[in-house]
Amino acid sequence: MKTLNPVEGQRWVAGMMPLAAVDPLSGADSLGVPTVYWERPLAREAAAGWGEAAVVEATAPAQVPAVLGSLGVLSLRWLDPAPSDMPGPWFGGLRFGAAGVEDPAWAAHGVARWTLPEVLVWRTGSGLAVAAFAPEARGGEDVVRSRLERVRARFSEGYRHARGSEVALTVVSSRPEFEARVERALEAIASGQLQKVVLARPVDVEAAEAFDVVDVLARLREQNPRCATFLFRAPDGTCFLGATPETLCRVEGRALETEALAGTAAPREAEGLRGQDKDAREHAAVVRYILAALRTLAGEVHSDAEPQLLALKNVVHLRTGIGARLREGVSAAQVVEALHPTPAVGGTPRERALSFLVEHEGLDRGWYAGPVGWVGPERAHLMVGLRSARVRGPRARLYVGCGIVAGSIAEAEWRETEMKSLAVLRALGGGDVGRQ
Numbered sequence: 001m002k003t004l005n006p007v008e009g010q011r012w013v014a015g016m017m018p019l020a021a022v023d024p025l026s027g028a029d030s031l032g033v034p035t036v037y038w039e040r041p042l043a044r045e046a047a048a049g050w051g052e053a054a055v056v057e058a059t060a061p062a063q064v065p066a067v068l069g070s071l072g073v074l075s076l077r078w079l080d081p082a083p084s085d086m087p088g089p090w091f092g093g094l095r096f097g098a099a100g101v102e103d104p105a106w107a108a109h110g111v112a113r114w115t116l117p118e119v120l121v122w123r124t125g126s127g128l129a130v131a132a133f134a135p136e137a138r139g140g141e142d143v144v145r146s147r148l149e150r151v152r153a154r155f156s157e158g159y160r161h162a163r164g165s166e167v168a169l170t171v172v173s174s175r176p177e178f179e180a181r182v183e184r185a186l187e188a189i190a191s192g193q194l195q196k197v198v199l200a201r202p203v204d205v206e207a208a209e210a211f212d213v214v215d216v217l218a219r220l221r222e223q224n225p226r227c228a229t230f231l232f233r234a235p236d237g238t239c240f241l242g243a244t245p246e247t248l249c250r251v252e253g254r255a256l257e258t259e260a261l262a263g264t265a266a267p268r269e270a271e272g273l274r275g276q277d278k279d280a281r282e283h284a285a286v287v288r289y290i291l292a293a294l295r296t297l298a299g300e301v302h303s304d305a306e307p308q309l310l311a312l313k314n315v316v317h318l319r320t321g322i323g324a325r326l327r328e329g330v331s332a333a334q335v336v337e338a339l340h341p342t343p344a345v346g347g348t349p350r351e352r353a354l355s356f357l358v359e360h361e362g363l364d365r366g367w368y369a370g371p372v373g374w375v376g377p378e379r380a381h382l383m384v385g386l387r388s389a390r391v392r393g394p395r396a397r398l399y400v401g402c403g404i405v406a407g408s409i410a411e412a413e414w415r416e417t418e419m420k421s422l423a424v425l426r427a428l429g430g431g432d433v434g435r436q
């Protein structure tokens, strides 16, 4: 584990104050592109963080449990009454897992990277609040007070809508290559080696000028109110951003919420989705896996009797809500370890599906389909990093995947991934994106 600012053994001081403003994203006007951003419009949850008061990174997969475990136990002294509704204060994510090919463009995000921002602005029940964090070394309190004052004095009061005009995009992706991989997956399924595997592909996008990341976030949240819009910006400026519909886990004390999200149709075909045998099998694999994974962690587990339809702007999914009461002492870190990756993004049997991906997917997913979100004392919300892209300057690489089971048809899977790519393409391009 690498700690850029050593967290272990160090104490932190924090302060907060209300902020006369309405939108955490509007802070970009004076503070620049946020280091981390998180918004679930329908839940009225929004937070933006600037700077890095501390960073905890894993440099190898074996360190991930220790990294996640360390986040919930930060030694923090509040100068003001500690807020109860603050998301975080740690924001970050993890890689999906091992990859057959390594893409150096993911290096800055690391295996896991979690940030305690210098300042965090979030939506409260009645408006916004700002917190500042600093090491409890000499002068820590003064640093906190001056950071709060700086934000209070400069924060824009309005709502940050996208401002730029439409951006022309060049979009490149290989259909024959993806369909050949789907055929290979179908062979592995027919031979009995696998029951389900989720194959992803990259979509490379280029614009004439660097993307305005704040505009992209503004569009993502506006167009995807049921999703979590997120941004994690590495020190070299590489951004991982998106608007994901899938919760991996929300933990509040001992209450856990999770969900199975798998099975997809175009919005105009929503009504038929519940009757589709292929989608029902894709979905059932996820429900079974989650219920089994929670058995050792939770006393009571309950789930919806039947999948419901989750209607998004570009696709409709089957969704089964799952809740549980965690056993005493079970942490969010243990929940993430038990659940990720579910067969919504990996496959079944799990280990064989993951080996298949390493061997045949030909892609470094990086943080795509990995857990992303926030962690704090006794609370955490991790989503699955889908409908997402890595963005740097005028280039973006989107990732889209879909579950393959017996009976899947390569051409239909291609179309499904095309639909899934629209969420990010529309936010990058700012207009209605025509498909080539």
Ligand SMILES: C=C(O[C@@H]1C=C(C(=O)O)C=C[C@H]1O)C(=O)O
Pocket: 198, 200, 246, 261, 262, 263, 264, 282, 317, 344, 345, 386, 387, 399, 400, 401, 402, 403, 404, 420
């Ligand atoms: C893999 C993705 O989405 C996942 C796969 C789904 C499916 O195969 O039906 C549906 C929702 C997600 O769990 C993606 O968006 O890239």
